[in-house]
Amino acid sequence: MTARLKGNMLIAQSGGPSMVINRSLVGAILEAKAQKSSIGKIYGALHGVQGIMQGKLVDLGRESVRTLRAVAGTPSAALGSVRKKPKPEECVTILQMMKNYDIRFFFYIGGNDSAETASIIDEEARKSNYELCCYHIPKTIDNDLRENDHTPGYGSAAKFVACAMLGLDADNRSLPGVHISVIMGRHAGFLTAASALARQNEGDGPHLLYFPERPFDMEAFINDVESVYKKLGRCMVAVSEGIIDKDGTPIATKFTKEVDAHGNVQLSGTGALGDLLAAQIREKTGISRVRADTFGYLQRSFPGVVSEVDAMEAEKVARIAVRTAVKKYGSASIAIKREKGKKYRVVYESVPLSAVAKETRHMPDEFIAPSANDITPAFLDYIKPLVGKLPVMGRLKGIRV
Amino acid sequence: MTARLKGNMLIAQSGGPSMVINRSLVGAILEAKAQKSSIGKIYGALHGVQGIMQGKLVDLGRESVRTLRAVAGTPSAALGSVRKKPKPEECVTILQMMKNYDIRFFFYIGGNDSAETASIIDEEARKSNYELCCYHIPKTIDNDLRENDHTPGYGSAAKFVACAMLGLDADNRSLPGVHISVIMGRHAGFLTAASALARQNEGDGPHLLYFPERPFDMEAFINDVESVYKKLGRCMVAVSEGIIDKDGTPIATKFTKEVDAHGNVQLSGTGALGDLLAAQIREKTGISRVRADTFGYLQRSFPGVVSEVDAMEAEKVARIAVRTAVKKYGSASIAIKREKGKKYRVVYESVPLSAVAKETRHMPDEFIAPSANDITPAFLDYIKPLVGKLPVMGRLKGIRV
Numbered sequence: 001m002t003a004r005l006k007g008n009m010l011i012a013q014s015g016g017p018s019m020v021i022n023r024s025l026v027g028a029i030l031e032a033k034a035q036k037s038s039i040g041k042i043y044g045a046l047h048g049v050q051g052i053m054q055g056k057l058v059d060l061g062r063e064s065v066r067t068l069r070a071v072a073g074t075p076s077a078a079l080g081s082v083r084k085k086p087k088p089e090e091c092v093t094i095l096q097m098m099k100n101y102d103i104r105f106f107f108y109i110g111g112n113d114s115a116e117t118a119s120i121i122d123e124e125a126r127k128s129n130y131e132l133c134c135y136h137i138p139k140t141i142d143n144d145l146r147e148n149d150h151t152p153g154y155g156s157a158a159k160f161v162a163c164a165m166l167g168l169d170a171d172n173r174s175l176p177g178v179h180i181s182v183i184m185g186r187h188a189g190f191l192t193a194a195s196a197l198a199r200q201n202e203g204d205g206p207h208l209l210y211f212p213e214r215p216f217d218m219e220a221f222i223n224d225v226e227s228v229y230k231k232l233g234r235c236m237v238a239v240s241e242g243i244i245d246k247d248g249t250p251i252a253t254k255f256t257k258e259v260d261a262h263g264n265v266q267l268s269g270t271g272a273l274g275d276l277l278a279a280q281i282r283e284k285t286g287i288s289r290v291r292a293d294t295f296g297y298l299q300r301s302f303p304g305v306v307s308e309v310d311a312m313e314a315e316k317v318a319r320i321a322v323r324t325a326v327k328k329y330g331s332a333s334i335a336i337k338r339e340k341g342k343k344y345r346v347v348y349e350s351v352p353l354s355a356v357a358k359e360t361r362h363m364p365d366e367f368i369a370p371s372a373n374d375i376t377p378a379f380l381d382y383i384k385p386l387v388g389k390l391p392v393m394g395r396l397k398g399i400r401v
Numbered sequence: 402m403t404a405r406l407k408g409n410m411l412i413a414q415s416g417g418p419s420m421v422i423n424r425s426l427v428g429a430i431l432e433a434k435a436q437k438s439s440i441g442k443i444y445g446a447l448h449g450v451q452g453i454m455q456g457k458l459v460d461l462g463r464e465s466v467r468t469l470r471a472v473a474g475t476p477s478a479a480l481g482s483v484r485k486k487p488k489p490e491e492c493v494t495i496l497q498m499m500k501n502y503d504i505r506f507f508f509y510i511g512g513n514d515s516a517e518t519a520s521i522i523d524e525e526a527r528k529s530n531y532e533l534c535c536y537h538i539p540k541t542i543d544n545d546l547r548e549n550d551h552t553p554g555y556g557s558a559a560k561f562v563a564c565a566m567l568g569l570d571a572d573n574r575s576l577p578g579v580h581i582s583v584i585m586g587r588h589a590g591f592l593t594a595a596s597a598l599a600r601q602n603e604g605d606g607p608h609l610l611y612f613p614e615r616p617f618d619m620e621a622f623i624n625d626v627e628s629v630y631k632k633l634g635r636c637m638v639a640v641s642e643g644i645i646d647k648d649g650t651p652i653a654t655k656f657t658k659e660v661d662a663h664g665n666v667q668l669s670g671t672g673a674l675g676d677l678l679a680a681q682i683r684e685k686t687g688i689s690r691v692r693a694d695t696f697g698y699l700q701r702s703f704p705g706v707v708s709e710v711d712a713m714e715a716e717k718v719a720r721i722a723v724r725t726a727v728k729k730y731g732s733a734s735i736a737i738k739r740e741k742g743k744k745y746r747v748v749y750e751s752v753p754l755s756a757v758a759k760e761t762r763h764m765p766d767e768f769i770a771p772s773a774n775d776i777t778p779a780f781l782d783y784i785k786p787l788v789g790k791l792p793v794m795g796r797l798k799g800i801r802v
Binding site for chain 1: 414417418447463465470474502565671676696698702703704
């Protein structure tokens, strides 16, 4: 490649929205505006690859900085999102659209499924000898992208989960019983683990945590809860929506059958798992006050609950993707790596699309206690800088008369 | 009554906690400290009447102002709460405890059930000729206390509901489908109605709202959703947990049987109603992406989501209860009344305990649209000052190429 690659840019969002996916979008747009010698028009596709195929493009270069800044602070995917892996014939359409609009820089913000899609489009472009830089910008509240220390969206969702648990734990202290929080995380327990940030004082919940990384045994679960309840008179449980039994079958799939284009089963948007677990506790232990809350889509969309570090990194990683594309061409995903040392610092590295596509990563063993129902101090060291400050809960001294 | 009534004070919290019930507690304590000529010791009972019977009292006069201020900003009931109506023999025990500790001023923070309890204790004291001032301090996120324009706890819970709907609506715009939010409110639709504050722009949800005040008809509901979905390609529904069918049977009670001491069925802490409605939509309309989120206990406990007006009034009403008790003796509930006029202003009035006890109030007809599935502009005028400012959602202009 000798001549400078010049052309238009297309950006799109994919997968589940987050609190900061728009911050990445806006970061990429603002950076692209600064790269006038390489990037001409800045297009956005509505609802990811679906919008590309249907030619539903918007001119993002015509959005005011004021609008962009407001969008950057707004949850959800401002361009619209999609859960779709393009089929071979659809890739032909997508590539044709790229050619029609002279698009040379394509940015896809999303998780592992989105990296896979970017990789498929990249391959298609190579096959037809069309020079197209395909960059994946990481995003997933599940924090399950390979190659990354953590991913944009996780810190803010983790903050929501921690805040929610702080409040629920205090609530449960007021009216004691068993409370089960069902938290997002299809294959990885990172978000559920984040609830442990709510432990500010002795006896604070969550008292038990269950992750998809360890087989879930109903009998052991009931015994765990009974034992905590006997000791404290109450028990706060945090459980991943994606918990699996010893055969690897998600507990929640026994109650739902909906599957998306990537073959994923619906785990969110239903209270079935929480209700099932609550019913088991009620039935087997005789404890009467058993409640379940499924945090659902609030975890990724509640306005105002944002981790500053997360938001900053979401913008940075997108800017770096644009900068890398115009300088180095090619195709890649930008991964966030943490530097060793006491102070929290990250670097952004280009990695092959294939390295983050398809498979997800799990919580490392060192973050899960040997009991399998708790986190380790190493996890707290890991997560604290990602979430930042949390509300401090006041408590009466309660000097008995 | 000629001589000034002097004695100790006892305060307790009852019913579901809220974001500002501790603000009321702390307001009462601080006011009591300023009333030294009447009030000696300031006792708190743990878990309401339960703690009084068991003699589980704490000395609130020994809490530092710093601790009290921290507690005031913390969700949950700091003294612990209870759902319990004392039986006649228990009232004897309660009164004996009052005598033992020379308690002459009793304050009970809670909803209509708590007002009833205060009224029962008041009656018992009269019967035995023990001079005891029983004051009820209003609290309920359901906003269903009679005599009150609104109640402490409602504004903050309404803010949570509005914020949640803002985020969920944006999320649903990203990945369109039908979304059902199940919102607290056993007999009154006030909290569900608050979700309408999320309508900032044309097309914003919630598009359909269902309240316990109007009979819920499954067929009409499905038709409503289908019609909105056809028009917008998506549909946001807000529904009260307490919706009833035409025979007056709560839809949710068909799926649960747990009942508390006041005869209330468990509606919260389960996703059953949302899942039932989602399944019906899926089955009858063929729409594939249908999700339900039950806001659950987050509505009353999520740290940081507080209406300033609500918090201020929660403290004020408690201070006025203490001031009224030491000046006027007797027993009463302090009600919040709104003054007529353009500017939002409230006054605090003493009303008989019996006037707020037992029965709850419903949303007035003028707040519910004739269609029965929406609110009216009059409701928005009513609620806006109670909730205060909400986050403003950014949106791309989206100029099509």
